[in-house]
Amino acid sequence: MSTSTPARAAGATADFLDTRIGASKLVKEFARKIFPDHWSFLLGEIALYSFIVLLLSGTFLTMFFVPSMAEIHYPEDALPVTMQGVQMSEAFASTLKLSFAVKGGLLMRQIHHWAALMFMAAIVTHMLRIFFTGAFRKPRELNWIVGFLLMVLGLVAGFTGYSLPDDVLSGNGLRITDGITKGVPIIGSYASFLIFGGEFPGVDIIPRMFTAHILVVPGLILALVAVHLMLVVVHKHTQYPGPGRTNKNVVGFPLFPVYMAKAGGFFFIVFGVLALMGATMSINAVWNYGPYDPSPVSAGAQPDWYMLFLEGSLRMMPGQAEFVVGGFTVPLNVIIPAMIVPGILLGALALYPFIEAIATGDKREHHVLDRPRNVPFRTAFGVAVLAELIMLALAGSNDLIATHFSLSINDITNTFRVLFFVLPVVTFWITKRICLGLQRRDREIVLHGRETGTIIRMATGEYVEVHKPLDDFERWTLVGYEAPRPREIEPAEDSRGVRRKGYRLDSFKAALSRVFYEDRIEPVTPAELAAAHSHGEHDMLPGGTDNVEPTALAGSGQDTGHTS
Amino acid sequence: MKALAASRRHRLAPVLLVLLALLATGVVYSMIAPAPKAVAEAANADDIATGEALFVANCATCHGINAQGGPAGPSLIGVGAAAVDFQVSSGRMPMSSNGPQAPVKPPQFTGEQTAALAAYVASLGPGPSIPTEEMVDPTLGNAAAGMELFRTNCGQCHNAVGAGGALSEGKYAPSLMDTPPSEIYEAMLTGPQSMPVFNDANITPEEKRDVIAYLVAQREPAAGGLTLGGLGPVSEGLWVWVVGIGLLIGSAIWLGAKSS
Numbered sequence: 082m083s084t085s086t087p088a089r090a091a092g093a094t095a096d097f098l099d100t101r102i103g104a105s106k107l108v109k110e111f112a113r114k115i116f117p118d119h120w121s122f123l124l125g126e127i128a129l130y131s132f133i134v135l136l137l138s139g140t141f142l143t144m145f146f147v148p149s150m151a152e153i154h155y156p157e158d159a160l161p162v163t164m165q166g167v168q169m170s171e172a173f174a175s176t177l178k179l180s181f182a183v184k185g186g187l188l189m190r191q192i193h194h195w196a197a198l199m200f201m202a203a204i205v206t207h208m209l210r211i212f213f214t215g216a217f218r219k220p221r222e223l224n225w226i227v228g229f230l231l232m233v234l235g236l237v238a239g240f241t242g243y244s245l246p247d248d249v250l251s252g253n254g255l256r257i258t259d260g261i262t263k264g265v266p267i268i269g270s271y272a273s274f275l276i277f278g279g280e281f282p283g284v285d286i287i288p289r290m291f292t293a294h295i296l297v298v299p300g301l302i303l304a305l306v307a308v309h310l311m312l313v314v315v316h317k318h319t320q321y322p323g324p325g326r327t328n329k330n331v332v333g334f335p336l337f338p339v340y341m342a343k344a345g346g347f348f349f350i351v352f353g354v355l356a357l358m359g360a361t362m363s364i365n366a367v368w369n370y371g372p373y374d375p376s377p378v379s380a381g382a383q384p385d386w387y388m389l390f391l392e393g394s395l396r397m398m399p400g401q402a403e404f405v406v407g408g409f410t411v412p413l414n415v416i417i418p419a420m421i422v423p424g425i426l427l428g429a430l431a432l433y434p435f436i437e438a439i440a441t442g443d444k445r446e447h448h449v450l451d452r453p454r455n456v457p458f459r460t461a462f463g464v465a466v467l468a469e470l471i472m473l474a475l476a477g478s479n480d481l482i483a484t485h486f487s488l489s490i491n492d493i494t495n496t497f498r499v500l501f502f503v504l505p506v507v508t509f510w511i512t513k514r515i516c517l518g519l520q521r522r523d524r525e526i527v528l529h530g531r532e533t534g535t536i537i538r539m540a541t542g543e544y545v546e547v548h549k550p551l552d553d554f555e556r557w558t559l560v561g562y563e564a565p566r567p568r569e570i571e572p573a574e575d576s577r578g579v580r581r582k583g584y585r586l587d588s589f590k591a592a593l594s595r596v597f598y599e600d601r602i603e604p605v606t607p608a609e610l611a612a613a614h615s616h617g618e619h620d621m622l623p624g625g626t627d628n629v630e631p632t633a634l635a636g637s638g639q640d641t642g643h644t645s
Numbered sequence: 646m647k648a649l650a651a652s653r654r655h656r657l658a659p660v661l662l663v664l665l666a667l668l669a670t671g672v673v674y675s676m677i678a679p680a681p682k683a684v685a686e687a688a689n690a691d692d693i694a695t696g697e698a699l700f701v702a703n704c705a706t707c708h709g710i711n712a713q714g715g716p717a718g719p720s721l722i723g724v725g726a727a728a729v730d731f732q733v734s735s736g737r738m739p740m741s742s743n744g745p746q747a748p749v750k751p752p753q754f755t756g757e758q759t760a761a762l763a764a765y766v767a768s769l770g771p772g773p774s775i776p777t778e779e780m781v782d783p784t785l786g787n788a789a790a791g792m793e794l795f796r797t798n799c800g801q802c803h804n805a806v807g808a809g810g811a812l813s814e815g816k817y818a819p820s821l822m823d824t825p826p827s828e829i830y831e832a833m834l835t836g837p838q839s840m841p842v843f844n845d846a847n848i849t850p851e852e853k854r855d856v857i858a859y860l861v862a863q864r865e866p867a868a869g870g871l872t873l874g875g876l877g878p879v880s881e882g883l884w885v886w887v888v889g890i891g892l893l894i895g896s897a898i899w900l901g902a903k904s905s
């Protein structure tokens with residue numbers, strides 16, 4: 082008896098599938114897919130798994146939620162006591178019923194909402210990883226755009242879901258949407274009437290949001306997730322720089338079995354954390370706010386965290402910016418904070434890969450990631466945009482900052498108004514200096530090894546510190562990068578004095594390139610390293626130090642420590 | 646009658662008539678107008694004397710020796726016992742230092758001393774009196790009606806569940822999560838600091854009790870678990886980053902570290 086019954090059955094099934102759909106090819110293709118190992122490569126998975134949890138819990142919720150704005154009175158004998166006999170919409174009443182009467186309903190609602198917050202948080206964290214490591218470079222620019230669209234769709238999904246229960250808070254959010262829509266020049270009021278089916282709030286918006294929230298947006302997200310993952314497979318995974326890792330290989334483990342186990346296990350961890358949060362931490366207790374009524378707006382009325390930057394932008398804007406021209410109101414106090422500011426910030430984010438590609442002038446593929454310090458402009462730019470967004474989110478929480486830190490809300494708002502312009506500049510400058518400083522330190526370490534703190538006395542009476550040299554593996558990580566130089570362009574006129582076509586575009590590209598790469602620290606070259614090892618004469622080598630500021634090497638000139 | 650008819654054209658007759666008309670108006674008003682409750686309170690003369698002594702020692706610096714007010718503090722004539730009870734028993738008065746707003750702190754006076762102070766101030770002029778136990782009993786109120794009143798009149802500053810909120814220039818609407826029912830009632834009645842007065846014509850005593858019932862209902866354990874401060878989406882967002890992303894990045898590092 083050579084094969085047992087189960088093995089024969091498995092073999093037969095495999096054969097059945099292989100002969101019909103070519104399963105063995107698929108399995109071979111996917112199971113042998115190599116993934117490099119790093120915790121930051123799991124951030125996107127958090128988003129994916131949160132989305133799966135959203136689909137599962139959301140399906141449960143649709144079985145009890147009634148997307149209707151018909152007016153009813155909440156039963157006198159139903160929980161919670163604060164809602165008994167209150168007039169409300171069916172959407173709100175069904176949310177209450179779902180929370181208080183349906184077994185497990187509140188848990189599902191809370192898991193769903195926490196998963197939504199987690200989905201956005203994971204997307205943002207994942208995007209930060211992609212951005213700061215330069216994983217968006219060729220050939221992955223399109224996947225960056227897909228990811229960006231997924232983030233925007235996540236915002237839309239979150240916003241439409243937040244609006245469904247028809248409580249005061251969600252109604253306030255819709256009121257702001259209505260205000261922003263009406264602020265759009267020329268078409269504003271028509272667009273608002275179109276969205277709300279008449280004057281705000283009308284009776285159509287909840288059913289419309291419902292369709293968007295459970296059908297259109299998740300459908301689009303699913304489709305784009307499929308594209309996103311397919312592109313990951315097509316492009317192969319990026320990897321961090323290290324010995325043996327090049328743009329032509331991927332160092333890691335196969336999808337099957339290592340990553341199947343890791344990724345599968347991670348799904349349950351994500352689900353577990355979300356269930357834990359849903360079970361222990363109250364979220365969006367709509368009965369606190371009561372059914373929507375356009376008149377009350379309570380203190381502490383804010384959107385979910387991912388929309389806070391928009392809230393902050395609106396809160397910071399001085400109201401005087403509205404004026405009337407020939408009978409038409411031009412609400413710059415809405416247009417600037419709600420359209421122009423987010424437009425610039427999000428637009429810069431979406432287009433960054435293309436802008437950087439122009440500045441670099443690089444057409445090669447990149448599969449090895451950058452250490453953030455090695456691309457000072459990008460890192461500084463990312464930190465500046467991030468700081469601006471965080472500052473806007475804090476401005477959207479200015480009332481809570483005021484009460485919790487005993488500050489004057491007026492002072493906070495005025496401070497943020499100044500920071501809005503100052504903070505990006507300051508954070509950009511500081512981050513860039515830190516990056517350049519770290520690169521210089523890397524050079525120092527490569528050239529002279531690490532300080533050990535051991536002082537020895539030479540026979541001549543001289544004291545020197547022992548420096549421990551790097552091994553080849555450590556050194557690889559520190560020197561294995563490129564420092565792009567600003568683009569050089571051909572002259573404006575050729576040898577016969579004829580103006581060259583495309584010169585102005587080229588000079589623009591060159592100017593952009595200078596902004597990106599004027600300040601840079603070149604990696605240590607083998608020649609420099611050899612010179613450093615032969616007693617500190619490297620600074621006399623020609624060509625080795627042309628792009629390093631003299632201060633970077635000033636210290637190393639006097640350095641005596643390389644006792645290898 | 647002849648004398649009356651003769652004096653009809655006396656030059657003082659119009660003055661007399663005006664005086665009579667004023668007297669009649671006053672009498673009619675006193676019959677129609679609601680009787681000020683503070684006057685009805687049978688204040689003990691001893692209490693008033695004790696209260697006056699306490700007042701002169703602790704409050705007169707700002708409010709004036711006769712509670713007439715001054716540059717540093719308002720007049721207390723006619724604010725009633727409710728205002729004194731609210732300010733003193735919550736520790737807001739006496740104020741420890743000048744600031745945008747008098748904060749709640751441990752009360753400086755015992756219950757008896759507070760009552761004496763209240764009696765003294767009430768004796769200066771009629772004003773709202775301290776509510777009875779029954780008037781502030783949350784079990785007699787309708788929390789659902791209170792919810793509607795609260796979000797229409799109070800939530801704008803105090804937050805939807807009374808967690809408090811910011812006002813301009815460092816002033817704030819305090820959290821009502823631990824405020825005793827009597828103080829909630831007195832605050833509505835007297836409008837302390839930045840708060841408007843919600844008199845009995847605006848929100849009736851029964852409605853005030855409904856509001857108290859709503860606020861006390863918020864102190865029950867929350868249906869969904871930890872309330873995270875009752876501050877809404879901002880605190881939820883903070884916690885998803887701290888707890889959620891924190892735990893999951895921790896797990897990701899654990900998963901990523903296992904193989905190597």
